[in-house]
Amino acid sequence: MAWKTLDDMDLDGKIVLTRVDINVPMDSGRVTDATRIARIKPTIDDIIAAGGTPVMLAHFGRPKGEVVPEMSLAHILPAVTETLGRDVTFIEQPSREALDALPAGTVVLVENTRFTTMETDNDPKMAQFLASLGDVFCNDAFSAAHRAHASTEGVAHLLPSCAGRLMAQELGALEKALTTPERPVVAVVGGAKVSTKLDLLGNLVRKVDFLVIGGGMANTFLAAKGIDVGKSLCEHDLAETAREILKKADEAGCEIILPVDIVVAREFKANAANETVGVDACPSDAMIFDAGPQSVARINEIITGAKTLVMNGPLGVFELEPFGTGTFAMLDTIAAQTTAGALVSVAGGGDTVAAINASGHADAFTYISTAGGAFLEWMEGKTLPGVAALG
Incomplete structure (x- = not known):
């Protein structure tokens, strides 16, 4: 396996589309285990340190292509903000203009990618739309890497792409376990x-x-x-x-x-x-x-x-x-x-x-x-x- 990491990319002044897995368990409106959020923190921190703007793409639950209010990522925004230790801007319908207008170092969370079947169908139009939002694609969601979705596979072919810290750590460990x-x-x-x-x-x-x-x-x-x-x-x-x-x-x-x-x-x-x-x-x-x-x-x-x-x-x-x-x-x-x-x-x-x-x-x-x-x-x-x- 050969892949690039954040260290191989020029992130300064760039919008970095960052696929993460923050599909965390909830009970009575509260996140009961924020481990998955904590594990993406090194990637978000390093993108910001390199001068980039991380725009997080994520799914939550199984909405099956429908807009399901209970599965909005807005519900976990407080836990994301607390765990990352940063203010996070939530955007339901992103545009490049809106992202460009944000101050440098802003952390963005986009609404549930699976609110449309175009995501799970890996529709080229959705991949192209996602690519239009950013300059670099960073995949930090190994847990979704077995899915050929627009936000995991499609967009990766349209932008300079790399593995995030968690993804690189996981791939390195797996390579050491069975590949070599x-x-x-x-x-x-x-x-x-x-x-x-x-x-x-x-x-x-x-x-x-x-x-x-x-x-x-x-x-x-x-x-x-x-x-x-x-x-x-x-x-x-x-x-x-x-x-x-x-x-x-x-x-x-x-x-x-x-x-x-x-x-x-x-x-x-x-x-x-x-x-x-x-x-x-x-x-x-x-x-x-x-x-x-x-x-x-x-x-x-x-x-x-x-x-x-x-x-x-x-x-x-x-x-x-x-x-x-x-x-x-x-x-x-x-x-x-x-x-x-x-x-x-x-x-x-x-x-x-x-x-x-x-x-x-x-x-x-x-x-x-x-x-x-x-x-x-x-x-x-x-x-x-x-x-x-x-x-």
């Missing part, structure tokens, strides 16, 4: 269903040395190998697909790590009565909720010997006590190795981030992506339109 990694490389993939991560698994077996499979996904692989998983979440219809993945991994020299012992219970609830048994001894009326201590010991041994780790999914039902034991023990090891400088660790995905936050190790990872779908598509080896347009 130090080996051995281990990937941890969990989650409920194999069906949602077929492309991911198919790509990873060609890229990594060890592939740890956890969560409900592991059950499907165990069943494919003829192991009885009782009443566990399992996609029995994907047994042949699982066997194909195991074969591809073997051919590629990738060792797939599945549980050798398991924690089982008969009720899906916190502190349900449970027991640890060998993987081939799951009671027919029980469900697998976590990897057992022998499995976790093997995983931690692999992580301790690895140089690079990428994680997308937990080992078990970490939300319910005590079935987060395996996931948290693994996260302890990842954090210790990363802190010691022995491991580059990159993680992403909603459940993954939640597990890391619950473990208290959020500051210990090399990089934690909040990009969701874009992170997953990158791990699947897909080209992201918003990134490709910057090349």
Whole structure:
């Protein structure tokens, strides 16, 4: 991947269209988590320091091309102003004349880009309109980079374009994790269903040395190998697909790590009565909720010997006590190795981030992506339109 950063651009006196992701959660009219806003602050600060005027383009919610008052970016303007530590001018219908009339150093927030279908359709007319507003395009929204929209991909072809600080940081971390990694490389993939991560698994077996499979996904692989998983979440219809993945991994020299012992219970609830048994001894009326201590010991041994780790999914039902034991023990090891400088660790995905936050190790990872779908598509080896347009 080759892209320019803010440092490669002449921003002095220029209007810098800046695509950001500030699609933050709200409750009762208040932003409940301003993390996404905080993460764009370095980009906004650096544009202003270089003499530019940042004009933020962003979406909010899923208005589906309609003007939905509840999804106006005006609702989050106070949080944007507070988090950036600057006055922010909100403009519903921007024009070049209005932007040129603003004092130097003004920070602008334009109304929700998805209030028209021209955005999600990547309509050339909208891309041209957006390009007419600015002199430089800066994409700082990796989380929207898997969408070929007018404000993420279309406009990038019409103006000198670069990656913002957050985008460059994310791309750099991802490149270090799978494109040019130090080996051995281990990937941890969990989650409920194999069906949602077929492309991911198919790509990873060609890229990594060890592939740890956890969560409900592991059950499907165990069943494919003829192991009885009782009443566990399992996609029995994907047994042949699982066997194909195991074969591809073997051919590629990738060792797939599945549980050798398991924690089982008969009720899906916190502190349900449970027991640890060998993987081939799951009671027919029980469900697998976590990897057992022998499995976790093997995983931690692999992580301790690895140089690079990428994680997308937990080992078990970490939300319910005590079935987060395996996931948290693994996260302890990842954090210790990363802190010691022995491991580059990159993680992403909603459940993954939640597990890391619950473990208290959020500051210990090399990089934690909040990009969701874009992170997953990158791990699947897909080209992201918003990134490709910057090349």
